[in-house]
Amino acid sequence: MHEQLIKSIQDKITLSPEEIEKVKHFYIPKKIRKRQYLLNAGDVCQYIAFVEKGLLRSFTVDNDGGEHVIQFALEGWLIGDMSSFLSGDEATYNIEALEDAELLLLSKPSMEDMLHTVPKMETYFRILMQNHIVALNRRVISSMSDTAEQKYLKLMNNCPGIVNRASQQNIASFLGITPETLSRIRKQVAQK
Amino acid sequence: MATVKTIAIVGATENIGSAIARILAKLNYRLLLMSGDQAKLKALKEELEKLEPKAGIDIVGCAKEASWEADIIIIATPYEAHKEVAEKIQEVATGKIVISVSNPINSNYGRVVPSANTSAAEELQKMLPYSKVVKTFNTQLASKYISAAFSDQTRDVFIAGNNSDAVTTVFELLHVAGFHPIISGDLSVSRTLERLQLSIQNQMPGAL
Numbered sequence: 001m002h003e004q005l006i007k008s009i010q011d012k013i014t015l016s017p018e019e020i021e022k023v024k025h026f027y028i029p030k031k032i033r034k035r036q037y038l039l040n041a042g043d044v045c046q047y048i049a050f051v052e053k054g055l056l057r058s059f060t061v062d063n064d065g066g067e068h069v070i071q072f073a074l075e076g077w078l079i080g081d082m083s084s085f086l087s088g089d090e091a092t093y094n095i096e097a098l099e100d101a102e103l104l105l106l107s108k109p110s111m112e113d114m115l116h117t118v119p120k121m122e123t124y125f126r127i128l129m130q131n132h133i134v135a136l137n138r139r140v141i142s143s144m145s146d147t148a149e150q151k152y153l154k155l156m157n158n159c160p161g162i163v164n165r166a167s168q169q170n171i172a173s174f175l176g177i178t179p180e181t182l183s184r185i186r187k188q189v190a191q192k
Numbered sequence: 193m194a195t196v197k198t199i200a201i202v203g204a205t206e207n208i209g210s211a212i213a214r215i216l217a218k219l220n221y222r223l224l225l226m227s228g229d230q231a232k233l234k235a236l237k238e239e240l241e242k243l244e245p246k247a248g249i250d251i252v253g254c255a256k257e258a259s260w261e262a263d264i265i266i267i268a269t270p271y272e273a274h275k276e277v278a279e280k281i282q283e284v285a286t287g288k289i290v291i292s293v294s295n296p297i298n299s300n301y302g303r304v305v306p307s308a309n310t311s312a313a314e315e316l317q318k319m320l321p322y323s324k325v326v327k328t329f330n331t332q333l334a335s336k337y338i339s340a341a342f343s344d345q346t347r348d349v350f351i352a353g354n355n356s357d358a359v360t361t362v363f364e365l366l367h368v369a370g371f372h373p374i375i376s377g378d379l380s381v382s383r384t385l386e387r388l389q390l391s392i393q394n395q396m397p398g399a400l
């Protein structure tokens with residue numbers, strides 16, 4: 001139930017078995033089913049979710065009702081509306097399970113408690129934040145300067161799991177292209 | 193689709209479990225019903241769906257699965273089954289509210305919590321150290337809770353618990369269900385609440 005989390009932590013820092021036990025108890029194990037929401041835009045994001053199993057997406061809805069996929073999360077990833085989680089303001093993201101999922105939820109107070117009880121976890125979260133900033137920067141730059149095909153190839157190389165598991169519609173939305181363009185690129189890539 | 197809280201009722205098919213299911217089905221919660229009796233569960237689900245066509249109700253075969261999916265867990269089994277249930281759900285109940293409605297009497301109406309210095313709820317808290325145990329719904333007959341929730345009369349419902357956020361959440365839940373919740377104190381107040389029930393039981397033998 002905590003395998004992915006422990007792996008994610010042990011990849012970055014070294015904890016004793018006692019510390020691991022302590023860390024586990026700050027996370028709330030929660031299953032959600034496909035199509036259920038973890039967060040609605042307008043609510044405050046109370047938890048960041050670590051994904052033990054399954055696939056989720058965060059997305060915004062524009063004034064015309066159009067959906068824009070911000071992020072996917074699969075095993076070993078974190079998902080949440082970070083600005084809302086950290087500031088306590090209303091969330092702008094919705095978070096939905098695209099597959100039945102097993103999550104480990106961490107609330108802000110639990111996170112503070114945990115960092116206090118197991119200070120080494122500060123390092124773990126700093127590394128996560130660093131990775132997050134790097135990924136965010138890459139995504140911004142890629143969305144401004146890459147061609148549709150380059151964007152797709154990057155996603156395929158970096159996250160083949162998402163390309164295999166998410167729907168065409170969601171992948172296209174994540175890349176900021178139409179499903180028709182995505183399908184054309186997929187054909188081109190397959191022919192090469 | 194809005195996020196709704198999911199509530200698991202472990203031991204949903206008898207008096208108090210099914211009464212709570214009826215009360216919650218009319219509110220905006222998703223319910224997971226669990227007991228050992230599949231036929232009874234199915235009948236209960238059908239009955240609730242007839243009463244509340246919009247209610248989201250699912251049957252879950254085991255206590256661990258139900259509790260894993262839940263945000264709030266209600267244990268409505270006899271006190272004697274607590275140990276078995278607690279062992280099954282402990283890992284997945286971390287950080288969650290666990291509501292104890294049980295009174296520490298066995299099927300022969302003999303007391304099962306022997307010491308005066310504890311209560312069924314406190315014993316459950318010891319078995320689930322990482323959960324937030326809240327005592328409520330234990331001082332009245334199930335039928336009384338039902339008649340209160342489905343009429344204009346308000347009825348006092350006592351709450352006891354150590355975690356103030358958990359107590360507040362249960363307070364709000366009872367309030368929207370139409371009760372008049374009264375926060376009685378920390379979990380040790382369960383000793384009084386559970387003994388209160390014993391005196392009621394003496395007036396109506398076999399009632400609770």
Ligand SMILES: NC(=O)c1ccc[n+]([C@@H]2O[C@H](COP(=O)([O-])OP(=O)(O)OC[C@H]3O[C@@H](n4cnc5c(N)ncnc54)[C@H](OP(=O)(O)O)[C@@H]3O)[C@@H](O)[C@H]2O)c1
Binds near residue numbers: 208270276334
């Ligand atoms: N009766 C009332 O009006 C009332 C009011 C307030 C509080 N209480 C308290 O609530 C508790 C339940 O009483 P009750 O009268 O509703 O009925 P009960 O006959 O004690 O109900 C037992 C329920 O728990 C289930 N159960 C039993 N052992 C289980 C186990 N090991 N794992 C999972 N589920 C199990 C039963 O289902 P299966 O047997 O089908 O598995 C049934 O649904 C008691 O502790 C009582 O003191 C009762």
